[in-house]
Amino acid sequence: MSERKRVAVVAGVGPGNGTALAKRFAEGGYAVALLARNVSQIEGLAEEIGGKAYACDVGDPDSVSMAFGAIEVDLGPVDVLLFNAGSGVFKSVEEITPADFEAAWRVNAYGALLCAQEVIPGMKARGSGAIIFTGATASLRGSSHTAAFAPAKAAQRSLAQSMARSLWPLGIHVALLIVDGVVDMPRTREAMPDKDDDFFVDPAGLAETAWFVVHQNRRAWSFEVEVRPFSERW
Amino acid sequence: MSERKRVAVVAGVGPGNGTALAKRFAEGGYAVALLARNVSQIEGLAEEIGGKAYACDVGDPDSVSMAFGAIEVDLGPVDVLLFNAGSGVFKSVEEITPADFEAAWRVNAYGALLCAQEVIPGMKARGSGAIIFTGATASLRGSSHTAAFAPAKAAQRSLAQSMARSLWPLGIHVALLIVDGVVDMPRTREAMPDKDDDFFVDPAGLAETAWFVVHQNRRAWSFEVEVRPFSERW
Amino acid sequence: MSERKRVAVVAGVGPGNGTALAKRFAEGGYAVALLARNVSQIEGLAEEIGGKAYACDVGDPDSVSMAFGAIEVDLGPVDVLLFNAGSGVFKSVEEITPADFEAAWRVNAYGALLCAQEVIPGMKARGSGAIIFTGATASLRGSSHTAAFAPAKAAQRSLAQSMARSLWPLGIHVALLIVDGVVDMPRTREAMPDKDDDFFVDPAGLAETAWFVVHQNRRAWSFEVEVRPFSERW
Amino acid sequence: MSERKRVAVVAGVGPGNGTALAKRFAEGGYAVALLARNVSQIEGLAEEIGGKAYACDVGDPDSVSMAFGAIEVDLGPVDVLLFNAGSGVFKSVEEITPADFEAAWRVNAYGALLCAQEVIPGMKARGSGAIIFTGATASLRGSSHTAAFAPAKAAQRSLAQSMARSLWPLGIHVALLIVDGVVDMPRTREAMPDKDDDFFVDPAGLAETAWFVVHQNRRAWSFEVEVRPFSERW
Numbered sequence: 001m002s003e004r005k006r007v008a009v010v011a012g013v014g015p016g017n018g019t020a021l022a023k024r025f026a027e028g029g030y031a032v033a034l035l036a037r038n039v040s041q042i043e044g045l046a047e048e049i050g051g052k053a054y055a056c057d058v059g060d061p062d063s064v065s066m067a068f069g070a071i072e073v074d075l076g077p078v079d080v081l082l083f084n085a086g087s088g089v090f091k092s093v094e095e096i097t098p099a100d101f102e103a104a105w106r107v108n109a110y111g112a113l114l115c116a117q118e119v120i121p122g123m124k125a126r127g128s129g130a131i132i133f134t135g136a137t138a139s140l141r142g143s144s145h146t147a148a149f150a151p152a153k154a155a156q157r158s159l160a161q162s163m164a165r166s167l168w169p170l171g172i173h174v175a176l177l178i179v180d181g182v183v184d185m186p187r188t189r190e191a192m193p194d195k196d197d198d199f200f201v202d203p204a205g206l207a208e209t210a211w212f213v214v215h216q217n218r219r220a221w222s223f224e225v226e227v228r229p230f231s232e233r234w
Numbered sequence: 235m236s237e238r239k240r241v242a243v244v245a246g247v248g249p250g251n252g253t254a255l256a257k258r259f260a261e262g263g264y265a266v267a268l269l270a271r272n273v274s275q276i277e278g279l280a281e282e283i284g285g286k287a288y289a290c291d292v293g294d295p296d297s298v299s300m301a302f303g304a305i306e307v308d309l310g311p312v313d314v315l316l317f318n319a320g321s322g323v324f325k326s327v328e329e330i331t332p333a334d335f336e337a338a339w340r341v342n343a344y345g346a347l348l349c350a351q352e353v354i355p356g357m358k359a360r361g362s363g364a365i366i367f368t369g370a371t372a373s374l375r376g377s378s379h380t381a382a383f384a385p386a387k388a389a390q391r392s393l394a395q396s397m398a399r400s401l402w403p404l405g406i407h408v409a410l411l412i413v414d415g416v417v418d419m420p421r422t423r424e425a426m427p428d429k430d431d432d433f434f435v436d437p438a439g440l441a442e443t444a445w446f447v448v449h450q451n452r453r454a455w456s457f458e459v460e461v462r463p464f465s466e467r468w
Numbered sequence: 469m470s471e472r473k474r475v476a477v478v479a480g481v482g483p484g485n486g487t488a489l490a491k492r493f494a495e496g497g498y499a500v501a502l503l504a505r506n507v508s509q510i511e512g513l514a515e516e517i518g519g520k521a522y523a524c525d526v527g528d529p530d531s532v533s534m535a536f537g538a539i540e541v542d543l544g545p546v547d548v549l550l551f552n553a554g555s556g557v558f559k560s561v562e563e564i565t566p567a568d569f570e571a572a573w574r575v576n577a578y579g580a581l582l583c584a585q586e587v588i589p590g591m592k593a594r595g596s597g598a599i600i601f602t603g604a605t606a607s608l609r610g611s612s613h614t615a616a617f618a619p620a621k622a623a624q625r626s627l628a629q630s631m632a633r634s635l636w637p638l639g640i641h642v643a644l645l646i647v648d649g650v651v652d653m654p655r656t657r658e659a660m661p662d663k664d665d666d667f668f669v670d671p672a673g674l675a676e677t678a679w680f681v682v683h684q685n686r687r688a689w690s691f692e693v694e695v696r697p698f699s700e701r702w
Numbered sequence: 703m704s705e706r707k708r709v710a711v712v713a714g715v716g717p718g719n720g721t722a723l724a725k726r727f728a729e730g731g732y733a734v735a736l737l738a739r740n741v742s743q744i745e746g747l748a749e750e751i752g753g754k755a756y757a758c759d760v761g762d763p764d765s766v767s768m769a770f771g772a773i774e775v776d777l778g779p780v781d782v783l784l785f786n787a788g789s790g791v792f793k794s795v796e797e798i799t800p801a802d803f804e805a806a807w808r809v810n811a812y813g814a815l816l817c818a819q820e821v822i823p824g825m826k827a828r829g830s831g832a833i834i835f836t837g838a839t840a841s842l843r844g845s846s847h848t849a850a851f852a853p854a855k856a857a858q859r860s861l862a863q864s865m866a867r868s869l870w871p872l873g874i875h876v877a878l879l880i881v882d883g884v885v886d887m888p889r890t891r892e893a894m895p896d897k898d899d900d901f902f903v904d905p906a907g908l909a910e911t912a913w914f915v916v917h918q919n920r921r922a923w924s925f926e927v928e929v930r931p932f933s934e935r936w
Contacts, residue, residue, distance in 0.1 A: 061332060092400045093347070093393070094354060098295060101347050105339060109385055113327070113335050120328060142396030151343055154392035155385035159327070162376030162384055166326045168932045184921075198921060205922025212914045219886075219900060220907020220929035227922035230870045402698045418687075432687060439688025446680045453652075453666060454673025454695035461688035464636045529800060560868045561815070561861070562822060566763060569815050573807060577853055581795070581803050588796060610864030618864055619811055619857035626856035627795070630844030634794045 012085025058111030088149030246319025292345030322383030480553025526579030556617030714787025760813030790851030
């Protein structure tokens with residue numbers, strides 16, 4: 001009788017980091033659950049990697065609870081949560097609406113809490129697990145044009161710190177990957193046609209770092225790890 | 235004919251820092267508007283310092299817009315906004331509810347945006363003004379028992395940074411005071427009866443620092459200034 | 469019989485911040501001791517403000533010990549030490565020599581220790597005093613062209629933190645002012661003739677902040693305070 | 703004809719992290735040069751891992767230049783520099799002597815520069831290479847008892863940042879590992895006999911992280927990576 005596959009959930013699967021994370025963990029032998037608002041956009045990837053796609057709005061408690069309930073039934077308890085949902089407008093405090101500010105927070109911070117709370121009890125019971133958040137430069141500082149996005153990412157980072165401090169001792173590895181650069185995606189390539197490969201963060205590189213962090217020796221864990229193209233100014 | 239008094243708004247007036255801020259700015263010659271959810275709790279102070287009390291729930295757009303509208307009519311355009319609203323439960327990620335997380339964010343971060351957006355256009359038009367946020371240790375890091383409060387304060391700090399970067403060049407001084415310690419209030423004294431005076435942050439000290447920052451030479455402005463009792467471990 | 473004047477030492481007096489600090493503390497009623505390598509360059513200022521000039525190489529233990537010995541005899545025990553010495557080449561790791569690296573450290577970090585150790589015992593005995601370091605943007609991060617200067621300033625900042633943590637509880641206020649911008653001086657004006665006043669940090673503004681920090685209520689002390697022109701990008 | 707083995711230098715080989723780094727890179731196929739002040743203490747390890755031991759005082763320019771000269775002759779150009787030298791007394795500003803302060807700086811910061819300058823030109827010419835520093839909690843902040851050690855580590859960190867910013871674009875990966883905890887060594891075990899395994903940083907875990915960072919995809923490089931036991935309070 002075969003052993004159950006370990007289960008990884010990628011919450012927030014777009015064409016960049018989410019896809020790369022899903023592929024890396026599938027390659028590594030995990031059963032991978034993919035979450036996106038629009039399930040039709042991830043079904044192809046799910047099939048390609050032998051995973052399973054779920055419709056989920058990470059900012060909606062009912063939707064999150066339903067998706068994680070289904071994952072548990074379909075694949076079993078979650079070993080690794082890769083919280084990769086993230087979006088936000090790039091505007092200044094004068095330009096954003098309160099609704100922009102709230103929408104960014106709901107996906108990046110509130111959604112992070114909702115998904116985490118779904119998996120913590122099981123990980124705690126088993127004394128192991130990993131919860132990895134995909135952060136951004138904006139997790140670390142607010143710039144003039146990130147009045148909505150940066151506060152949402154800062155809240156996410158602060159939540160991740162709080163979680164790390166209370167969950168690490170229980171054997172649950174909480175970590176934050178800081179993506180400091182422009183991610184290589186069809187959309188960003190189109191928007192910046194004059195940039196060469198080295199300008200862009202390679203999503204496969206991010207995914208490799210996530211894989212490494214998830215499997216680190218627990219007597220030498222990392223919390224915050226940035227990934228940045230060698231050519232980036234910082 | 236007398237010149238109009240400068241106007242300071244203290245949003246979030248409780249018995250500690252809010253009261254001290256209101257007194258300091260009244261002493262310094264400002265017309266002070268006090269905002270609190272329950273106006274009956276601040277009417278005495280308003281009378282004492284010759285200010286004016288307004289009922290306001292800083293997390294509610296209509297309430298904020300109504301209060302600032304009334305202030306403008308009653309006292310004139312706002313020169314200084316002292317955003318001091320702040321509250322939150324002190325619990326871990328396992329103990330908080332999503333509602334706790336949202337409530338903390340709504341007061342500390344969303345409310346900060348709502349109040350700021352009320353005063354920015356006028357300050358911009360005049361090319362001067364100051365917006366000071368009262369932060370906390372939790373603005374800087376998430377601890378195990380601040381899973382709701384710290385993300386809210388981190389979002390506030392990030393918003394303040396974003397605002398500083400876009401508004402300083404327009405002559406609007408945005409700053410963040412980090413209160414790192416237990417504020418001296420009847421409630422905290424009661425809870426910690428064995429501590430002596432020196433253990434507690436003196437709200438008058440915080441208010442003096444706020445006053446200084448608001449009136450700094452604009453060719454030598456500060457953004458983030460902590461206040462901490464000399465005896466505090468940090 | 470007149471009361472003894474309080475004594476402030478400005479270690480490292482050049483035409484910018486050092487001069488402004490000396491003037492501000494003289495104005496505030498302090499007897500001010502000025503220290504510079506070349507005493508002839510500060511004698512005019514000493515006379516102007518009713519202070520006293522001392523030749524001192526802050527990186528040389530004998531010179532420091534001699535200067536502080538003379539100050540104590542001439543003016544009495546030191547109440548405030550304003551450590552403003554600072555210099556460094558602006559070059560990358562490939563361009564600096566080990567001697568550049570050492571020279572920067574010797575003035576900014578080692579000199580800071582030597583001067584501080586001269587005044588700590590007296591301040592401790594009296595249970596009061598202030599030691600303020602003038603830091604720079606480079607105190608916070610190393611840039612490509614600050615391979616010698618930034619490590620020296622980072623060492624100074626770290627020493628200041630260590631000192632604050634051990635000396636604050638004894639009543640000695642250790643603080644660090646971060647000058648984030650180009651200081652207004654004849655030399656910098658000449659080098660950047662196209663910049664207007666608002667581009668430059670006003671040394672008088674820095675000095676005012678130093679004065680404020682030195683006299684803060686000890687139940688609300690600040691450790692790290694930046695000063696930055698409102699128009700600076702950061 | 704066999705290809706030349708890649709060369710890794712471990713500068714500062716003691717019984718904890720240095721030994722683990724040397725073993726990991728030897729296992730990974732590198733020719734490993736071991737540097738220590740007392741060569742007799744590392745000859746056994748050198749033999750065990752098929753590496754080569756060199757006497758070197760990293761704070762002495764002549765000694766450094768001689769050691770790296772010999773390495774180049776014996777093993778070829780250096781691909782990876784693992785700067786692991788580090789020591790310091792744990793005392794407060796009142797307890798340290800200027801000599802303690804200087805000695806800590808000379809090993810941790812000045813030595814880091816000397817070793818780095820030996821390998822940079824070759825790495826630059828080849829357009830690749832990695833320089834990894836072993837930092838500590840003290841790299842990030844000065845505590846009351848680290849008045850000598852923390853400033854030295856802060857200087858090292860700042861130098862590493864400066865180097866990263868100028869050398870990454872040339873293809874040289876500069877990174878800093880922050881060891882946040884007590885390293886597992888005979889000496890620390892003896893000093894803390896009541897602690898269990900999980901209390902201590904596993905040097906093999908640090909070495910694994912160093913290995914990972916050295917071989918990261920250059921479009922997703924990390925600069926600062928902490929390693930900390932899951933049970934550590936931080």
